[in-house]
Amino acid sequence: MQTRNAPDPPGGRRGEAPPVSPIASPPQASAGAPLYAALDLGTNNCRLLVASPSGPGGFRVLDSFSRIIRLGEGLSATGALSDAAMNRAEAALEACGQKLARRPVQVVNAVATEACRRASNGPGFMRRAERALGAPIRVIPAREEAELAMESCAPLLREEDRRALLFDIGGGSTEVAWVRTDGPEAPRLIGTISIPLGVVTLMERDGAACFSEEGFDRVVQEVAAKFEAFDGVHRIRQEMRAGGVRLMGTSGTVTTLAGIALDLPRYSRAAVDGHELEMGCADKALETLRLMGRAGLAAHPCIGPERVDFVLPGCAIYAAIRQVWPAARITVCDRGLREGLLLRAMRARRRNRRGG
Structure with missing residues (x-):
């Protein structure tokens, strides 16, 4: 997948040959290329990507947006979104809507x-949020979160x-996905768990x-x-001892650990995304x-x-x-829901164009 992100805040998300190849200069969409947008309204952040397809199964990011909104602030105590939090989210969504209006996003x-x-x-x-963005917003279940991250x-x-064990530490919850990767088909979920504990809660x-x-x-x-x-249900530790299981993490937490372990002078997605972080280095970080x-x-x-x-x-x-699943290393992923949404939408369009 070929991407170029406009900078997200520090701690957003070096391997020998990173699968993601950043583009050296801001790309322009080729004439007639469809534009796609993906927005993730999370418990702590509002994030947007605008991209066009690039090569088989890839895309180029033309614009991005990320802002800490703390939408879930106080939710665990009151059970409701506060006025201040909703106002912050609405302002961020309006900014995203303005970005979308400046491009022919399909x-x-x-x-x-x-x-x-x-x-x-x-x-x-959600009705307020959709008016602010100017587009529908779908509340997705935890399992779909895990699928998009996968x-x-x-x-x-x-x-x-x-096999792969993928975790995503969010603002209001943490998702863990147990994934089968050795079949002829695309990776598929064996099982997933979501716990209502994230960095905000x-x-x-x-x-x-x-x-x-x-x-x-x-x-x-x-x-x-x-x-x-x-x-206990999936015997993941036992599978790890047998080998062939990749531990993967996507969240600001794991990318921050990678940034510290690599001693980066400032956060760099190109240095972090796809880096295989040895657990000893992660522990020191x-x-x-x-x-x-x-x-x-x-x-x-x-x-x-x-x-x-x-x-x-x-x-x-x-x-x-780390305690429950002691792997030798972790693959750091600076990617998540937005990228999953873009890949899914582009794949669906290709299927439709082929008529199947």
Whole structure:
């Protein structure tokens, strides 16, 4: 898949030969090429990509947008989206709508995730959100989240992989997908689990505690316990011992760990996406983050003040996954729902044009 992203905030998402080849200069859509847009309205961020097809199974990103909106702020306590959070999200969606209006976009796929699934006032807010964007927005179930993440990360799989375990640490929830990759067909889900713990929910409940060793470890054990039953059903640890299982992570947490491990002077998607991070290096990066303190996290160029509250809660979730499923390395994926939506839409158009 060939992409070029306009910069997202620090900590967005080096291998020997990265599957993603960034384009050196801003690409222009070729004459008559259809334009696609994908929008992810998440619990913590609003993100947009506008792209055109490029080669078999790839695309070029022409425009992008990412803003922290904290839509799920206070949701775990009240069960509803707050006025302030909805206003922030509406402003971000209006900005995305303006971007869409400046280009002849033919297909817009917009989805909302955990915050809008859970909120009692979610349906009412969705009507506001669609007016702000100028396009329909679909609230998707957790399983579809996992499927879209799987589709976007599939190009990073290798021929020798027979299974993959993919995790996505979000704002309001964390999805884990157990994927079969050794059949003649495209990778397919064997099973998936979604837990209602993400960087926003944990920040609001245990954000301060995560800065202490005791509090951090308590959260790790709580999250790990939620994944043990899933492992019991699918015997993933046993499969890992047999070999051929790739652990993959897509989230700001895992890309931040990669940025720290690679000692990047500033976050670089080209350096991070597809990088195979040895677990020893990941462990050192995690410890580095825990020792930084709030001021150090805010000052780091791969993190920044807007994300300082979410780093350690995300690290606690990652540490729980690491504890339950001890792999030798992790493939870092700076890609997710938006890329999955684009690939799905482009594939559907190709099928329609072939008449099948």
